[in-house]
Amino acid sequence: MRCDVAVVGAGPAGSVTAALLAESGLRVTVLEREGIPRVKPCGGGLTLKTWNLLRELGFRVEGIPRVKKISRIRLIGWGKEGTLDRRPFAVAVTDRAKFDEWLAREAESRGANVLEGTSLRGMRRIARGWEVRFDGGILEADYVVGADGAAGKTGLLAGLRSGWTTSELILALDVVLQDRSGDDLVFKMDAVDGGYGWVFPFDGGLNIGVGGIPHPGMDLARALRAHLSWLGEPDGWEARGGVIPVGARRVVAGNRVMLVGDAAGLADPFTGEGIYYAVLSAEVAARSLLRRRGGGDPVRSYVDGMSSVLEEAGVRLKVSKIVLPxxxxxxxxxxxxxxxxxxxxxxxxxxxxxxxxxxxxxxxxxxxxxxxxxxx
Ligand SMILES: Cc1cc2nc3c(=O)[nH]c(=O)nc-3n(C[C@H](O)[C@H](O)[C@H](O)COP(=O)(O)OP(=O)(O)OC[C@H]3O[C@@H](n4cnc5c(N)ncnc54)[C@H](O)[C@@H]3O)c2cc1C
Incomplete structure (x- = not known):
């Protein structure tokens, strides 16, 4: 099997890259380890900037499933409380599994070939790109986009990155409660040292969680129990765990491989927001790959296009080390x-x-x- 671009991972970064490339006529194959929809620990918060960016990229955002648009944000902690209000809304909260499924189907409807239950196993450099081994087959691609998240293998296999250090990760636990409702986005700032607890209402449910940069003595499970008990939730919920890489890799591309989204460590260390940066980097990657038609070097173009994004991420990380403690x-x-x-x-x-x-x-x-x- 041969294609122009192999995309590893069908989260927001992978599906947006694939959709933009496929609609421009490139042959794109997406390898997704899980079946779709898949479980992904996540608050499902799409900030207004994410919503606007998706719309600018041609996605019919009003079709995103189970969305609740929230304008009121409550900040609570250490006995104090403040409210912020942004109209028309600050964050559109969705059910993350449904959102990712919707994006993957968008990519398919624009012509991408999405292979589910297909894990990347290995990569070998060949004259015209990469030979990509996955469960049940081999694919040859001119370029590979690593959109395989925080624990993705593409960057490691291509020699672009090693693992993350703990100071480059947020650890988080969340719980989904169906058939619940809420009107506000709640940030409980004293729920975790150096992090926060949240309540994000989507249409027909709540996502509740805690997260922060790891430090000695951090006990997230206890913090989640305390957070849920503060909310008056009885036991019986099932927690899910995840990591959010905020380390903003300097090397995000090379050797006909590009890393996008969490695979490049782009999330915000203050809020844990990663979907915006997944979509933004996907756009830059797709634009860069399309430049090839005009004789440009996509990898060079991606590195150039990402330089300001990485610079901003570097400032955020530096400031977070001052502020979060x-x-x-x-x-x-x-x-x-x-x-x-x-x-x-x-x-x-x-x-x-x-x-x-x-x-x-x-x-x-x-x-x-x-x-x-x-x-x-
Ligand atoms: C608890 C929690 C709450 C969060 N809340 C928010 C929030 O409210 N708003 C927000 O903006 N961000 C939030 N984030 C961050 C956000 O979830 C990530 O930044 C975002 O998912 C990054 O998207 P991505 O496409 O890069 O990676 P992912 O969404 O992780 O997608 C990667 C995909 O690659 C697949 N994959 C991995 N390995 C392989 C392989 N070997 N072969 C094939 N496929 C593979 C995975 O199955 C997965 O589908 C949260 C994160 C956590 C953990």
Whole structure:
């Protein structure tokens, strides 16, 4: 079997890459280890910037299943509470399994060949690209896109990356409660040291979870129990675990391979948001691969296209190392000096960049900090 591009993984990064390439006429094969729909621990939160980007890329976002658009965000912690409101909405929450299935079917309907229950087993460099071994077959492809998530093998097999260090990962646990409802996005900032607990309502259910950067003494299972008990939920739920890579690899492509989404470690260390960066990197990868028709080098083009994305991710990671260990103080600052919380929301929904937020916030932090000393 031969194709132009083999995409490993049918999460948002893989399906968006495949859809954009297939609709432009490239022969694309997607290898997905699981059957679709598959279980994926995730809050299912699509920020306004993700929603807008998907729409700009030609996805009919109003068709995303089980969506609830949420405009009110509640920040709670250490006995304090604040509310932010963004119209028309700040985050559209979906059932993640259904969302990924919808995206994979979009890729198929645009011409991608999606092979389910098919795991990548090995890769060998050949003259015209790669020979990709998977359960039950061999595929030859000019280029390979590694969209295989946090524990993906493509980057390792292509020699682009080694494993993650613990400081490059968020650990998270979540629970899905069906037939429940809620109106607000809730962030419980004191649920985990250096992280947070959440409640994300989608249409017909709730996703509840806890997560944070690992540190000695962290006990996520206990934090989840405490979070659910704070919400008044009786026992009987089943928790799922996942990791979110935030390490922003410097090397995201080489040797006719590109890494996208979690495989490239692009998620936000503050919020754990990864779907936006999965879609964004998929767009850059697809655009780069299509440049080949004009004689360009797709890998070079992807590296160039991702440089600003990686630079931003680097700033986020650096700032997170200052802020997250002092999250209580920063939360108190946001509670007494609301413009910081408002500005962070501007970043989260895509109105400004993270560096823009940080440049703005840095100048105001000393005054805001002084306010926390005099506020009750
Ligand atoms: C608990 C939790 C909550 C989260 N909440 C949010 C949220 O609310 N909003 C948000 O934006 N982000 C959230 N994230 C992060 C988000 O889930 C990820 O950033 C996002 O899934 C990345 O998409 P991806 O396509 O890169 O990878 P994935 O979605 O992980 O997809 C990778 C795919 O590759 C497949 N695969 C892996 N290995 C192989 C192989 N060898 N062969 C073939 N296929 C393979 C997998 O089966 C999978 O389908 C959360 C993460 C966790 C763990």
């Amino acid at each position: 002092r999250i209580r103080k920063f939360f108190e600052i946001m509670m007494v000096y609301r413009p910081i919380a408002e500005k962070f929301t501007d970043y989260a929904i895509g109105k400004i960049s993270f560096s823009g937020f940080w440049r703005w916030a840095k100048r105001r932090l000393p005054l805001a900090w002084l306010k926390t000393l005099v506020s009750p």
